[in-house]
Amino acid sequence: MGERILVCVAWPYAKSVTHVGQIVGSILPGDIFARYQRMAGNEVLMVSGSDAHGTPITVEADAEGISPNEVVERYHAQILGVWERLGVTWDNYTVTTNPTHYREVQAFFTRLLERGYLFKETMTSPYCPTDDRFLQDRYILGTCPHCGFARARGDQCEQCGKLLDPDQLIDPYCRICLSKTSKIEFRATEHYFWDLTKVQAPLEEWAQAAMGHWRSHVVGVVQGWLKEGLRPRAFTRDIDWGVPVPVAGFENKRIYVWYDAVMGYLTATIEWAEQQGTPDVWRDWWVTTAENPQPSKTYYFIGKDNITFHAIIWPALLMGHGELVLPYDVPANEFMQMGGMKASASEGNVVWTPDALDRYGPDALRYYLAAIMPEQRDTNFSYEDLVRRNNDELVATFGNAAHRTLTFVQKHFGGQVPEAGALTVEDEALLATTRATFDAAGAAINAVHLRDGLSEAMALARAVNKYLDDQAPWKMIKTDRERAATSLYVVVQALGALRILLTPYIPHATQKLHTILGFSGSVDNCAWQYATVPSGQALPVPVPLFAKFDLPEVAAV
RNA sequence: GGGCCUAUAGCUCAACGGCAGAGCAGCCGGCUCAUAACUGGUUGGUUACAGGUUCGAAUCCUGUUGGGCCUACCA
Numbered sequence: 001m002g003e004r005i006l007v008c009v010a011w012p013y014a015k016s017v018t019h020v021g022q023i024v025g026s027i028l029p030g031d032i033f034a035r036y037q038r039m040a041g042n043e044v045l046m047v048s049g050s051d052a053h054g055t056p057i058t059v060e061a062d063a064e065g066i067s068p069n070e071v072v073e074r075y076h077a078q079i080l081g082v083w084e085r086l087g088v089t090w091d092n093y094t095v096t097t098n099p100t101h102y103r104e105v106q107a108f109f110t111r112l113l114e115r116g117y118l119f120k121e122t123m124t125s126p127y128c129p130t131d132d133r134f135l136q137d138r139y140i141l142g143t144c145p146h147c148g149f150a151r152a153r154g155d156q157c158e159q160c161g162k163l164l165d166p167d168q169l170i171d172p173y174c175r176i177c178l179s180k181t182s183k184i185e186f187r188a189t190e191h192y193f194w195d196l197t198k199v200q201a202p203l204e205e206w207a208q209a210a211m212g213h214w215r216s217h218v219v220g221v222v223q224g225w226l227k228e229g230l231r232p233r234a235f236t237r238d239i240d241w242g243v244p245v246p247v248a249g250f251e252n253k254r255i256y257v258w259y260d261a262v263m264g265y266l267t268a269t270i271e272w273a274e275q276q277g278t279p280d281v282w283r284d285w286w287v288t289t290a291e292n293p294q295p296s297k298t299y300y301f302i303g304k305d306n307i308t309f310h311a312i313i314w315p316a317l318l319m320g321h322g323e324l325v326l327p328y329d330v331p332a333n334e335f336m337q338m339g340g341m342k343a344s345a346s347e348g349n350v351v352w353t354p355d356a357l358d359r360y361g362p363d364a365l366r367y368y369l370a371a372i373m374p375e376q377r378d379t380n381f382s383y384e385d386l387v388r389r390n391n392d393e394l395v396a397t398f399g400n401a402a403h404r405t406l407t408f409v410q411k412h413f414g415g416q417v418p419e420a421g422a423l424t425v426e427d428e429a430l431l432a433t434t435r436a437t438f439d440a441a442g443a444a445i446n447a448v449h450l451r452d453g454l455s456e457a458m459a460l461a462r463a464v465n466k467y468l469d470d471q472a473p474w475k476m477i478k479t480d481r482e483r484a485a486t487s488l489y490v491v492v493q494a495l496g497a498l499r500i501l502l503t504p505y506i507p508h509a510t511q512k513l514h515t516i517l518g519f520s521g522s523v524d525n526c527a528w529q530y531a532t533v534p535s536g537q538a539l540p541v542p543v544p545l546f547a548k549f550d551l552p553e554v555a556a557v
Numbered sequence: 558g559g560g561c562c563u564a565u566a567g568c569u570c571a572a573c574g575g576c577a578g579a580g581c582a583g584c585c586g587g588c589u590c591a592u593a594a595c596u597g598g599u600u601g602g603u604u605a606c607a608g609g610u611u612c613g614a615a616u617c618c619u620g621u622u623g624g625g626c627c628u629a630c631c632a
Contacts, residue, residue, distance in 0.1 A: 011632090012632095013631095013632050055631085055632090056631080056632070136630050155630065163628070166630090196629095217561070217562045217563085220560085221561055221626085222561095224561055224627085224628095225628095227560085228628090230629090233629055237630080257631095257632070258631090258632070303626090304562080304625085304626055305627075305631095307626080308629085335625065337624095337625085371570090371580095372570080376570095376571095377562075377564085377570095377625085378562095379570080380568095382569095385568080388568095388569095392581065393580080395592065396592085396594050397580095397594090397595085399591095400592070401591090401594095401595085404590050404592095405590080405591085407590070408591075411590085451570085455571090455580085458580090459579095462580095462595095465596070466597090469596045472588075472589095473590070474588090474591095475588090477590090544592055546592085547592080
């Protein structure tokens with residue numbers, strides 16, 4: 001086995017089914033990367049789960065008259081269904097309500113406490129007497145002192161955009177009960193704070209060394225925060241849904257959902273190890289020693305809204321813990337806009353993943369999202385563009401390269417991979433390109449340049465089509481059967497390579513190609529290297545790899 | 558308000574101090590194995606705007622304009 005690669009993927013919030021922005025931002029890049037690393041011979045663990053805690057879920061539960069856990073279980077089940085359909089290869093996709101998570105988050109808390117990173121402080125928080133609960137800033141509404149907007153939130157006014165504190169609002173009221181008669185109170189409450197100032201220096205030192213291969217927009221955020229100087233952050237919340245604080249007197253408080261969610265990468269690994277019946281194996285992935293400071297390379301696949309938490313806060317927590325491996329890379333993606341507009345559920349221009357899957361299936365969606373993945377800057381999603389790329393690139397370029405070859409072999413060579421005669425310069429050239437594509441695409445994916453990896457593979461598909469046109473076996477078959485056989489043999493080798501090269505991106509289609517090239521078993525088990533499709537191998541009657549789609553009638557999104 | 562990122566062909570995106578490129582769309586040609594699918598050639602850019610540094614700038618610097626993210630209690 002090669003290296004240990006831990007693929008950590010952002011935790012979807014269990015309050016809705018996923019939208020395509022989450023897929024393109026973190027889930028799909030994580031899956032492409034993990035699939036490649038497995039084929040490249042590395043030991044891979046890919047973990048994530050549904051984020052179950054936080055105020056919005058309790059509000060949703062109250063509104064529906066059900067428990068928070070019922071809300072979570074409903075959406076978690078839906079999300080699992082999406083992974084099944086999309087073909088995401090989790091080693092453990094869990095949910096933050098699992099017992100291992102509670103136990104290990106509390107252990108992490110206790111360790112931070114014992115090591116002196118947490119301190120208690122009394123603060124004043126807004127409180128709704130009607131609901132008998134403390135309110136987070138965004139659950140307080142009132143009139144904006146700057147612009148007079150009547151429904152400004154306690155954290156920010158949506159009209160003028162100014163940042164606010166709840167006590168600045170004029171006539172504040174509770175967003176949950178909407179009661180304007182019972183006044184918001186400000187009550188004293190005690191919380192744990194996490195003293196980030198204690199890790200400022202080591203964090204700077206680590207970041208300096210680690211960020212050499214990071215994306216520039218991630219580096220920018222990290223440098224900005226470090227330059228600004230880290231400050232203590234509240235670590236607990238007045239809420240009854242979340243991981244309990246393991247300290248007497250804190251029974252009505254919970255660990256802030258942000259922290260328990262990010263610790264999920266660790267706890268999901270521990271849970272995975274337990275499920276394997278080898279409960280200590282997680283240590284091989286996470287625990288550093290003097291001899292082995294990097295037990296695994298950890299990659300965090302997230303959207304750009306999450307950079308601070310994964311590139312500053314989580315590494316700082318890991319340092320506070322003291323013996324856990326720090327992130328190797330945080331390849332955050334930018335955002336994918338919808339039809340030129342910022343994606344927003346309230347604006348109604350969010351594309352829900354199940355809808356996209358219903359229309360076009362997993363591989364057209366995976367291919368399109370990989371092709372426009374916002375690795376360096378925001379990109380733009382539209383169904384029209386998805387259909388165009390499906391028809392022009394998957395069907396016409398890649399699918400057709402396979403189909404025209406295999407139907408021809410079926411007709412003229414009895415459904416067996418032809419015998420190769422002497423190879424010409426052109427034959428050798430295509431085979432050389434084929435071999436080189438493994439290196440080029442592999443290097444790109446390993447550097448988390450996933451779009452480049454895809455375009456390398458598609459360039460090979462175009463080279464196959466050009467080679468076929470140049471060699472014209474349909475003419476050659478009439479005059480020189482051996483030459484025709486040889487060129488078809490060469491093309492079959494290139495197709496055999498494409499079934500591997502494209503598996504991280506479009507695994508369902510490449511599994512089909514795997515089968516119609518006469519292989520059994522799963523294409524996932526192929527190694528990332530050139531391997532011959534042997535002459536004489538029996539080829540089943542080929543079926544098209546992809547279907548064409550009609551352009552959507554409504555141009556919207 | 559502050560910080561960070563970003564603007565390149567009709568469209569989607571590369572190039573990151575050394576001749577501005579690819580795919581698609583458009584135009585002209587070739588092929589007929591293939592889901593009318595393939596392929597060659599070609600048109601198309603004052604690199605948002607204004608300055609500056611440099612032998613040389615899409616690239617580095619300053620400013621302006623537009624977009625995005627973060628801003629410590631959103632998850």
